[in-house]
Amino acid sequence: MSAWAEIVGATHARPGGPGDAVDGLVPRWVVSPGSVAEVQGCVRAAAAGGLALVASGRGAHLDVGAAPHRLDVLLRLDRLGRVLDHQAHDMTVTLEAGCPLSLVADTLARAGQWLPLDPPRPATTTVGGLLAANLAGPLRTSQGRARDLLLGIRVVGSDGCVVVGGGRVVKNVAGYDLPKMHVGALGTLGVIVEATFKIRPRPEREEAVVVACPTASAAADAGLAILDGGVPPLWLEVTGPGELAEGPGCGAAAVVGLGGLVEEVDAGRELVREVASRRGLRTTIVSDGAALRGRLADFSVAPAAGVLRAATLPTEVGPVVETTVAAARETGVDVRCLADLASGIVRIAVAEATALPVLLKILRPALERDGGSVVLERSQGAVKAGLDVWGDPGPGMELMRRLKVTFDPSGIFAPGRFVGGL
């Protein structure tokens, strides 16, 4: 204990308790460094002692990924919580890893800007967590993912050195794209301590239109027509049966977010109505589009035994949802579905843990055969036991193994949480 206190100060190191558990594993210590130098000290100490370390912001997404093989130190980065530099006219922002997205949003909103990434739990989601878990929400449809907005990064590597990748300008091809290495790596290659993003002007308006549909396939079909219609929506989600109070009653829906100038929103609404009326579907306008988007973004953290995340082609989203719903009905299980149509991501919230292996067995082989995937995105640690959380990462696995061994030779960074037991 005293070794940690020496690095971060006595008030910032304590023994771990049940409330600090990651997938049921209680860390021996919880350590909260207050500077990058202290993070380096912690990593060096972990490396010297062969200790396993999981980095965390405010703990909002520790249920993502496989259970760690070992856990000695939970490294809490919430004291590194500052907005370091907001260059409004350059449209860039540099943030400490522990900075919560709600603070980022408030800071940028004052300049009419935003970092258009909308994962669940924005108040407790930190920049480091956003990157490490590669979190995204409905805005992905038009704004891309963290990898598309990340300009530069600072990471503490397994030798305790700080490595810089990328920069602070919006266009940069100097050296390898090291930032990409850490996005979605779940902290298995280093501890992210700082990141610079490009930011965008916040749309002046945001509303949503709900298109009530008899089936998920009909909703996906209408959604694809809207995506092709010449007025790109800000976001577009397909909900499975019974998901949404607005509009559809107990059926499925295509939920279309419209953003931009008044004229653009008007044109978008017209397009959605036209696509709907051609199909004999009913539409409902939701004037507070951002609030509805926030609710949809929280889908994967709503109470459930587990959330599966299937990736397929946009044209297959309808059939995948239908297959899932049918399989669930057959096995007598409650599922809820929400799909990001343009990116082909279908989330399936499953009420009972026993149904997870059943659904994985039905969905995974078919999707993986076509280059897709099904991941157990979130669940309690007990549920993960005995399940293959990640599935087959494909032919890149050998390179990934080499990457892990190269950057974390003694396996101190979240061992076991990532694909293939990395």
Add this chain to the structure above:
Amino acid sequence: MLLAPLVARLRSIVGVEGVIDRPEALLVYECDGYTLERAAPEVVVLPRTPAEVASALRLLAAERIAFVPRGAGTGLSGGTLPVGAPVMICTSRMQRIEAIDVANRRVVAQAGVVNQWVSNAVRAHGLCYAPDPSSQPACTIGGNVAENSGGPHTLKYGVTTNHVLGVELALPSGELVALGGAVEDRPGYDLVGLVVGSEGTFGIVTRATLRLVRLPQAYRTFLAVFDSVEAASEAVSGIIGAGLVPAALEMMDQLIIQALEAAFHVGLPTDAQAVLLIELDGPVAGLDAQSQRVEAVCRSNGARELRVARDDAERATLWKCRKRAFGAIGRLAPNYCTQDGVVPRTRVPDILRAIGAAAARHRLRVANVFHAGDGNIHPILLFDERDRDEVARVLAAGREILEACVALGGSITGEHGIGVEKIDQVPLLFGPDDLRAMMRLRAVFDPEGRANPHKIFPDAKVCVETRAPRRQVAL
């Protein structure tokens, strides 16, 4: 010298016509668009398929021979210069677009497919491939992936890495590995993101799965004329600050305007100090309102004239001028060298002043045509290769300009890559720990360092025979 049996075995893989080893035929391959350094490979291999690339690489792996990948040779940083690598693998015969999925907006293209062909192949479906480097009628997808190429429209649409969903990579061992693919979010590390922009040092990209975007409903293309570069720069900041995201925001200075006018006679104002080429695109609905804001910003920053392209033909003319600007340079000087630096966009006036000062200090003429909205500068340093002193001054001025970019918080390359050209400037951006991390990453893919050796990393720079540059063929 390579052994004759090895060359014979390469021929047995790619066919007799697929191996070039006559010295006079190799001259074409001794440089790319960066002509200040030259070195000819001993042999050029032109595979017809990804499988042939893999076979050739397996052969080289067994003999531990280094190689250089090459597409169309339009690169601007000497990335295809064969330094310590006797074999060049040229992907230009791998020209098949293998799959087009209109509904899902995906294309699978072999490495040698020309950038422009992709958009041509899908335009009838209302789609296009967004990254549009100026060399797009010639440059290849493989080269674009290697360099993470940009272009004018990347301001709104992003660069190559934002549009590549998957690659097939021939590792230096000769193994073909498919990374990513048509479906997004494959579990695992973002190996595709690492391969894009790795400048051919991880192996040879043989195929890529690309994301297509829908063509916008409409465009508004403006030419705004200014009496000072500062005023034009202020207008750039004003447009970005007004919350607008133009599809493109390009600046051209007086020297370029005059050269373009002499070449194309389209009525450009030759007495203007700077013009901005501004393009908005998207749904018809919002364009008028956005256009009004652009006009207001330009006027309030002293634009003396604002021309709007009235139809597709006028828009095409304006873009022809921009994209052929480098070709028009031939009228100004026998040779030129294009730099590629980046600054935070609000620092564009500062970097333009620094460029002007460097030019004055070294008694050089410099023309500027660049992606102002991204802060990505392209000063074009004019010279005559027969004047050795002038060549030295061009190199010195180029270095100083890149140093100024870094001092302003920017980068030494926005879209051309490090190659051999900028190796000496890399330490301005990255320290020993950063570079060590990059070299370790490289070893994950290429443990023996045989793929495009002596690029990117300062330690790797070896002496190349620098021959007198010859007259350049304009792009």
